[in-house]
Amino acid sequence: MSAAVKMSSLSKWYGDFQVLKDIDLKVAAGEKLVICGPSGSGKSTVVRCVANLEPYQGGDLSVLDTAPDKVRRGDVGMVFQQFNLFPHLSVLDNLTLGPIRVLKQSRTEAEARARDLLDRVKIPDQADKRPGQLSGGQQQRVAIARALCMEPKVMLFDEPTSALDPEMIAEVLDVMEELARDGMTMICVTHEMGFARRVADRIAFMDAGEMVEIGTPDQVFTAPKSDRFADFLDKILSH
Amino acid sequence: MTRFLPFAALLLLASCAGQPGTWGWYVVDPTTANGWVNIKFLLRGFSSTIQVSLLAAFASIIIGLLITMPGLSANRWVRLPNRIYVEFIRAIPLLPMLFWVFYGLPVVMKSMGIQINIDPFWGAVITLAISDSAFTAEIFRSGIQAVPRGQTEASSVIGLSRAQTMRYVILPQAIRRILPPLANQFIYIVKMSAFASVIGMQELTRRANELVVTEYRPLEIYSLLILEYLVLVLIISSAVRWLERRMGADER
Ligand SMILES: Nc1ncnc2c1ncn2[C@@H]1O[C@H](COP(=O)(O)OP(=O)(O)OP(=O)(O)O)[C@@H](O)[C@H]1O
Ligand SMILES: [Mg+2]
Numbered sequence: 001m002s003a004a005v006k007m008s009s010l011s012k013w014y015g016d017f018q019v020l021k022d023i024d025l026k027v028a029a030g031e032k033l034v035i036c037g038p039s040g041s042g043k044s045t046v047v048r049c050v051a052n053l054e055p056y057q058g059g060d061l062s063v064l065d066t067a068p069d070k071v072r073r074g075d076v077g078m079v080f081q082q083f084n085l086f087p088h089l090s091v092l093d094n095l096t097l098g099p100i101r102v103l104k105q106s107r108t109e110a111e112a113r114a115r116d117l118l119d120r121v122k123i124p125d126q127a128d129k130r131p132g133q134l135s136g137g138q139q140q141r142v143a144i145a146r147a148l149c150m151e152p153k154v155m156l157f158d159e160p161t162s163a164l165d166p167e168m169i170a171e172v173l174d175v176m177e178e179l180a181r182d183g184m185t186m187i188c189v190t191h192e193m194g195f196a197r198r199v200a201d202r203i204a205f206m207d208a209g210e211m212v213e214i215g216t217p218d219q220v221f222t223a224p225k226s227d228r229f230a231d232f233l234d235k236i237l238s239h
Numbered sequence: 240m241t242r243f244l245p246f247a248a249l250l251l252l253a254s255c256a257g258q259p260g261t262w263g264w265y266v267v268d269p270t271t272a273n274g275w276v277n278i279k280f281l282l283r284g285f286s287s288t289i290q291v292s293l294l295a296a297f298a299s300i301i302i303g304l305l306i307t308m309p310g311l312s313a314n315r316w317v318r319l320p321n322r323i324y325v326e327f328i329r330a331i332p333l334l335p336m337l338f339w340v341f342y343g344l345p346v347v348m349k350s351m352g353i354q355i356n357i358d359p360f361w362g363a364v365i366t367l368a369i370s371d372s373a374f375t376a377e378i379f380r381s382g383i384q385a386v387p388r389g390q391t392e393a394s395s396v397i398g399l400s401r402a403q404t405m406r407y408v409i410l411p412q413a414i415r416r417i418l419p420p421l422a423n424q425f426i427y428i429v430k431m432s433a434f435a436s437v438i439g440m441q442e443l444t445r446r447a448n449e450l451v452v453t454e455y456r457p458l459e460i461y462s463l464l465i466l467e468y469l470v471l472v473l474i475i476s477s478a479v480r481w482l483e484r485r486m487g488a489d490e491r
Contacts, residue, residue, distance in 0.1 A: 051396050073398025084393035088411045097407060098397035143393075150397055 002065060004029045004154050004185045005050055011058030012045060019045050021209040022059065029153075032186045034196040037206035038232060043189040046206070047156045050187065051078045064153055073102050077147030078156040081163050083139045085131035091118070091142050092127040095149050103150065110149070117145040121175050137168030141175055148179075155179065157188040191236055197221065205229040266456040267463055277450055281463060284443035288471070291360065291442065292429045295367035299428070300421070302368060303375030310380045321376065328373035333434055337366045341438045363435035363442075367428050374424055382417035383409055415486045422479040426472050433468075443467050 005027040012020040019042050027033050035043050048054040049061060052068040063071050086094050095114035099105040105113075118124050121141035123134075131139050140160055147155060157176065161169040173195050180186055180199045190196065196203055197217045204214040205226070213220065213229045224230045267281070268274035310321030341362040348355050357365070386409050394404035436445035447464040451457045 053392050053395060076396065078392075078396040080389060080393065082389055084387075084389035086390065086393070086408055086412075098399065101403050101407065102398035146393075146397065 002029065003027060003062075004031070005061075005063050005187065007046075007049075007059065007061045009059035010046075010049065010056055010061050012049065012054065012056040019209050020049075020056065023211045025204070025211060025214070027154075027185065027187060029185055030183050031201045032180050032184075032199050033188070033202050033204060034200040035187065035189045035204045035206060036191055036193075036196070036232070036236075037212075041206040042209045043206050044158050047078070047158050047187060047189055050154075051076055051156055053078075074098060074150030075152055076154045076156065077150055077152035078158070079140070079143050079147055079160045081159040083131070083136075083143045083163070085139055085143055085146070087131055090128050090130060091123075091134070094131065094142060095146050098146070098150050114145070114149055117148050118142075120148075120178075121145045122171070135168060136164045137171045140164065140168075140172045144172075144175055144179070152184075154185045154187070157186065157190065159189050159191075161190065161192060193221075193233075193237060205232065207232075262459065263456045264459055266450075266454045266459050277454065278463075280450060281443070281446050281460070281467070284441065284446040285467070285471070287360070287440060287442040288429065288432050291363050291367065291432050291435060291440070292425065294364045295371060295428050295432070296425050298364065298368035299371040299375045299424075302372035303379055306372060306376040307379040307383070310376065311383060321380075325373045325376055328369060331370070333366065333370050333431055334437070336370055337362065337434055337438060340366045340369075359435060359438045359440035362438055363432060363440050367431060367435075370431070371424060371428055374427075375421065378417055378420045378424065379413075382413040382420075385416050386412045418486065419479060419483045422475070422482060426475050426479075429471055429475065430468065 003026045005025070007023050007025045010020055010023040010025075011018065023046060025033075025046075035046065037043050045054060049056050050063055050068060052063075052071065061068055064075055068076075086097070089097065092111060092114055095117065096105075096107065096110040099110040099113065100107060103110075115124065115127060118127055121144055123138050123141055126134060126138060126142075131142065134142065144160075160176070161172050164172065169192070173192060176186075176188070177195070177199055186199075188200075200217055202214055203217055203220050205212045205220070205224075205228070207228050213224060213226045215225070220229065221233070224233060265271060265274060267278050269278055306321055306324050308321075309317050309319075310325075312318050341357055341359070344362075344365075345355055345357055390408050390412065391404055394408045399407065432442060433444040435442055436448060439445065443464060447460050451460050454460065
């Protein structure tokens, strides 16, 4: 099976500081990968490289069998911690902007699909509101729907629930789980270990710019190979 | 209501009109034939002041936009022309620049084989536009840069090109931050247009000067002149306030 995302010896520096150190990773089509690790370990940077938001200086990265900057526009969707919705546009216009301007869909076509997706993320009746009028959980679900409007083949999530109040986390994770069941290829930076256990095919642990360990949930939760991962799991699971 | 205080102060001054020897409001007394002629002469300056200001503001926005674009680049060499223009133009006082444009620019153009005659009106428009464009460019740049980076990133991952991102995402958000200071900048242009009187443009200040020479009542005529600017600026600033309120209203 061809890999959706493939990195070999991927390295990146900010000046003298090496953020990513020889990362090797293959994510198969349809696979769900969860990335975790302490703050500053480079999780966001890995995901941002895949999304073509960051350049890298060493190694190889191919996304959907091509260089990240050559990927067909919209094929890689991304959901941010801070939602990054367009505050000046209605929810519906947030969703249709890409399809109309990039995929050249007609407005009717794009709006019909946008309403379907709002249904799917369980906020069918907020289409005409501005993002600022929605709760955090609703905003993040709009952000997921906005990415899905482009019919992506890979979805990236960078701590999608970290900016949310506890009672809203579940509603976002539910939507993500449903997406996972539908067979989407997903790379998800999160510390929601319950979600990881239910959804992930593999869990990767990063520390100080290195991909320290990667394994199935069963494997890593019962017997992590590295001490660093064991310590990390200890800390976050005891909360 | 505080903005009507200056009017009250002027009215107080006007009330001194009865005391002989100090005040001579008769020069601009609309009930006398001569006073009415003088008032009409002064008021006719409004049209040039407003025309020059509007044209200069319009040109300043166009120039400002062109200067802003390289200023947004991540590459410092691309940004350099923007910085040089802004720092250089901001450093030149308006009056010397006006002289340079009016007396010097035709000579420069002639040496390049272009014969132009710059009349006072266009000399004032060009000078005010260039002088103001450095400020306009900075207003545009800071307004655009105040839009969070996440907006550009979100646009990028839904596949928008850089131009589309500017047009559909960044500019519509930047415009709220740009319009109010831009409108304030217009007030600056209106006031600075008074300098055009020294190259002979028949705007408000020039007309007041000319009337002072023939009537020799500087106090009354310049008081009225100040009142004229006050009315103009207060009209513009209430428009700005209305604009700010409207922009604030649909923020959410
Ligand atoms: N633009 C930048 N310039 C310099 N250093 C940066 C920049 N962006 C990130 N870094 C550094 O790179 C390292 C990795 O950052 P990254 O955001 O990928 O970490 P992370 O694992 O996502 O952390 P967090 O859990 O806090 O989100 C950090 O040490 C960070 O300080
Ligand atoms: Mg991060």
